[in-house]
Amino acid sequence: MKRVIFEDLETALRAKEAKISVIGQGYIGLPTSLLMARAGFSVYGYDINQTLIKELLDGKTRLNSEKGMKELLNELKDRNYVPTSDLDDLYGSDVVLIAVPTPKGNNGPDISMVLEALDTALKAVRRGGLIVIESTLPPRTFYDVIIPQIEKRGFKVGEDIYLTYCPERALPGNLLHEIVHNFRVIGAIDERSAQLAKLLYGSFVKGGIEVTDPLTAEMVKLVENSYRDLNIAFANEVARICEVMGVDVKKVRELANRHPRVNILIPGIGVGGSCLTKDPLFLYWASEERGYSPKLIKRARDLNLEMPYHYAQILDEVVRGLNGGDGGTIAVLGATYKGDVPDPRESPVEPFVKELVKRGHIVRIYDPLVRVSFGGEYVPNLVGAVKGANAIAFVTDHSEFKLIDLTKLRKAVNRSEPVILFDGRMLFTPEEAERAGFIYISVGRSTIGLEKALVRPEI
Ligand SMILES: NC(=O)c1ccc[n+]([C@@H]2O[C@H](COP(=O)([O-])OP(=O)(O)OC[C@H]3O[C@@H](n4cnc5c(N)ncnc54)[C@H](O)[C@@H]3O)[C@@H](O)[C@H]2O)c1
Structure with a gap:
């Protein structure tokens, strides 16, 4: 039967x-x-x-x-x-x-x-x-x-x-x-x-x-995402070290990756998405409950979680430094956790925006793929978002953003005072940003000595 x-x-x-x-x-x-x-x-x-x-x-x-x-x-x-x-x-x-x-x-x-x-x-x-x-x-x-x-x-x-x-x-x-x-x-x-x-x-x-x-299948799914999270955390850790060392992570990564057995990922303002942010914890919790507390997985998760707060703090300090101690208007470009992915869930942009708002800035947010505000103000177009801004923060690597002409962008800001470009996804070079008239700050680069730049830029 x-x-x-x-x-x-x-x-x-x-x-x-x-x-x-x-x-x-x-x-x-x-x-x-x-x-x-x-x-x-x-x-x-x-x-x-x-x-x-x-x-x-x-x-x-x-x-x-x-x-x-x-x-x-x-x-x-x-x-x-x-x-x-x-x-x-x-x-x-x-x-x-x-x-x-x-x-x-x-x-x-x-x-x-x-x-x-x-x-x-x-x-x-x-x-x-x-x-x-x-x-x-x-x-x-x-x-x-x-x-x-x-x-x-x-x-x-x-x-x-x-x-x-x-x-x-x-x-x-x-x-x-x-x-x-x-x-x-x-x-x-x-x-x-x-x-x-x-x-x-x-x-x-x-x-x-x-x-x-089934148990092996459960493990495979979680191990895959923990591996990704851990590798991103390593890239982010290298970026943080480069910031205090006063060296550009872009160059360090590029040269290190020429070694045949090294492949460091691109650091950024954090990790998001529904899976990468929870799967490592599922693995961690399950293992801890059975007597082994994983050493790396939780550390990596915490390090990735810290990134948006770290860069919100840096941007806050630089904007205030340029604005006589006052907060400013910050255009945040991108809301989703990954370029060309129409999914804002668990995006690191959310804590980044919330922290900037908490620190007293006006935050406008524009994303071509999703309509979210994360506690700032959603603006449906790029020009509307950047107009008059003290700073522009690129936080998602959408293809549309990679194609932006920075000189035109600087003009669209329409502001005679210095404007900061924060590159949270390593999309641009300092030279091209500065040529366009921005003060360039980025993941994995020291902001020490920025005072020099603060008095210089003009368009
Ligand atoms: N989204 C991803 O990128 C992704 C990738 C790989 C794996 N997953 C996994 O897939 C699963 C689903 O995730 P998702 O992203 O599709 O979720 P989702 O939130 O997009 O959709 C889940 C849907 O299930 C519905 N639902 C909840 N309880 C229900 C019930 N009792 N009966 C009928 N419908 C119910 C909800 O209304 C919702 O529409 C999750 O376990 C997630 O971890 C997601």
């Missing part, structure tokens, strides 16, 4: 006849739903946010700046992709995929939304169906929490329910491409669950699929 149920599902997946429900229609759930619908499955995209579902039914997506998303939504929504907030639509699903948030609480991960979604999945899935969790899980959650929760509800894992953990590792900005082309890790409890998940992901993933156990 069990074998028949399994073979039914296997056949349905091969024939793209399986009914799939995806719980959570955000950054990850929506593109994954659309890609499975494009592969030929009937996909119900379920979300408790009814406004979001209404928008999707109207063909509108909040992920507008994701290449191809709006087009794909509109191509599939009246066909085999059905956005819904009605649980009844999900009943009898062959596969239920969970893509709800796993935020960090104050002292530990918050997996409550995943557990709530799991209860929904258990109501929706048919007997012998597959549940896939894509939401990030702290290590051991799968074995210690997820399986017991399912069995508490009366299901036998591996018999009544097949189960896998398939962590998502795609980067906003290029989600549809990354979800298809990234290498995929499937953590499966048994051979059959693995086989079913491979059929599901094999229908749209081109970047390769590797099956492992």
Whole structure:
């Protein structure tokens, strides 16, 4: 009997006849739903946010700046992709995929939304169906929490329910491409669950699929992001050292990276995004709880968290130094945590702006991809943001910013007094900024001796 149920599902997946429900229609759930619908499955995209579902039914997506998303939504929504907030639509699903948030609480991960979604999945899935969790899980959650929760509800894992953990590792900005082309890790409890998940992901993933156990999959996802965070922290630490040494980090990095075994990343005002800011902590907390307190991961996190405050302080001091001790107007260019990524979540620009406001400055913020103010004033265009400003802070490396003509920018400021250009992402050289008439300050460069410059610039 069990074998028949399994073979039914296997056949349905091969024939793209399986009914799939995806719980959570955000950054990850929506593109994954659309890609499975494009592969030929009937996909119900379920979300408790009814406004979001209404928008999707109207063909509108909040992920507008994701290449191809709006087009794909509109191509599939009246066909085999059905956005819904009605649980009844999900009943009898062959596969239920969970893509709800796993935020960090104050002292530990918050997996409550995943557990709530799991209860929904258990109501929706048919007997012998597959549940896939894509939401990030702290290590051991799968074995210690997820399986017991399912069995508490009366299901036998591996018999009544097949189960896998398939962590998502795609980067906003290029989600549809990354979800298809990234290498995929499937953590499966048994051979059959693995086989079913491979059929599901094999229908749209081109970047390769590797099956492992769920705990290894949990670790892989968190280790990857901890590695990134740690490497950025190292670059940021080198920048901070260069600042006190009075040497330019740009040159130090460039020459050090010519060594065949060195690859220092570009330092900046901090790290953001929903994953990099929490995944290292998930790893840290889980390990600490079991008796080993990781030494590097938490330090790296703290160092990266400190960066926006450090540069807000430097900018505050320089602006006041030029402005007779008073605060000034600061144009902050960029809000998202990464260039060309339309995602402001956990962006280091937020504490940077808040700190500048706290220190008594007027902050105008402009970002071509998102509309947020972070406690400053959002201005919908570049010229409006910089007009009359004492300082311009480049804090996100959007392509649009890299192409800016600094001479024209200086003219747009339209101010006869000195204007500071703070380069928080190492986009420009001091020479080009100074040629355009700015006082240049940057990550990884000392501001000692700046007094000389303070009396010089004119346009
Ligand atoms: N965004 C990323 O860059 C990214 C990358 C890799 C992994 N992840 C992981 O993917 C998971 C989802 O993240 P996201 O960025 O897509 O989140 P998101 O906030 O963009 O979307 C989550 C959606 O889930 C909905 N939701 C919450 N609880 C629900 C429930 N019980 N039933 C139905 N819907 C519910 C919310 O209304 C929201 O629309 C997280 O665990 C995250 O760590 C995210």
